[in-house]
Amino acid sequence: MSLHGRWQISIPTPLGRQDVLLDIVHREGPISGTATQGDETVPFIDPVADGDRIQWSQRITKPMSMVIKFDLTRDGETLTGRAKPGFLPSISVSGTRVD
Structure with missing residues (x-):
């Protein structure tokens, strides 16, 4: 298994829980991705993967x-x-993974 794929994450905020869909692309070469919450989709900035850990x-x-x-x-x-x-x-x- 890898980080590659679609993930549904939940972020608790002062304004209530925010559900975000992550699309992570990690095959050969650099990792990239986007995050979608509601009608807003934004790209990852400077994503870094190290084994099972991802930062962006x-x-x-x-x-x-x-x-x-x-x-x-x-x-x-x-x-x-x-x-x-x-x-x-x-x-x-x-x-959790959704794909």
Whole structure:
């Protein structure tokens, strides 16, 4: 198994839980991806994969404009880790493979 594929993650926020669909492309060569929440799809910024761990940043505009830094690890069909949204404290993130 690899990080490649579609993942549904849940991010608890002060405005309620945000469900985000990650499309991660990791075959041969560099890793890339996008995150979709509602009608907004944004590309990963500077994604790095090391084994089952992936780190990246992404710029969002909804519900407010900010950059979120992610650090997640795959364990089978599950992703868990932390997200650091702008100036706010880091939060736990979890999700599962959907493809």
